[in-house]
Amino acid sequence: MSSIELTSSQKSILTALINLHREEEGAVKGEEIAGEVDRNPGTIRNQMQSLKALQLVEGVPGPKGGYKPTASAYEALDVQEMDEPADVAIRHNGEYVEEANVDDIDLSSVHHPELCRAEIHLQGSVRGFNEGDSVTVGPTPLSKLLIEGTVDGKDDTSNVLILRIDDMRAPVEEPSH
Template sequence: MSAIDLTSSQKNILTALVNLHRDTETTVKGETIAEEIDRNPGTIRNQMQSLKALQLVEGVPGPKGGYKPTVTAFEVLDIDQLDEPAAVPLTHNDETIDDANIQEIDLSSVHHPEQCRAKIHIQGSVRDYQNGDHMVVGPTPVAKLAIEGMVDGIDRTNNILILQVEQIEAPLGEATH
């Protein structure tokens, strides 16, 4: 399959559609997407035409209609579609987030403690997160790794939180796979 290059606007809209569709498992109205990413509903409708042409979105007509992402949309956004993904707990400012699911944790510059960062790729919106928020991610299902830190950056297009890592915990003596 050839790579599809999306504009940042198309990627924002498609990401919002995927997140909202996952939450409701039904069609998503253009107005709901517009509200999620703070855009004009007309802009969403215009962009949906190009996303439909790229076969990333299906339009469903009628009063209960709206938009649904195609399988290709998940591939283009590099999102795994797991029927039963393993849950990774997420705590945001001491409040457990039940509907968040962590897709990927990328630790960078671990060797440099003052600059240790973690990229946390969340399946779902990062709209409610702010720089300076306290986060705990984990423990992960296999390695039982838990990461604690402060939000230091937010990539809203890709649903990624950048954490300034304060602490990484893993149980001693447990084998990791």
């Protein structure tokens, strides 16, 4: 996983974008992000240029336009390496899987957001999982990322589940004043 080093201001802008995008299901206007992070819209526009260059944000033209996070945006905020794999729970059809822990989450197909897939590496067997089963992974230790998906394939020998991501979210952090 290539980790992109973001400045704290880029992180807060990206987090605001992801959270607003989740609420609105569409492109987010720079002014709204500016309001969230308490900066002026010009600053946001400049930052968005750099985030676009990093392929973390895509611009949406037109009157309903604005910015959308790419799948890589979630990864960039999730620059953790999981030191404590035991902390990441996995649920299978709504039930916690006691004997399995998530070892690694690889959001590999970020270049095809419409084929949003995640590879979930388990410590424990994937034998009980079948295509079409629903799986929830997370929250991850640092960014509290939660991934909900449907099993699209699996590799028994390396204990990997391929998920079609249905929803991916991180909680909104309340700013401490």
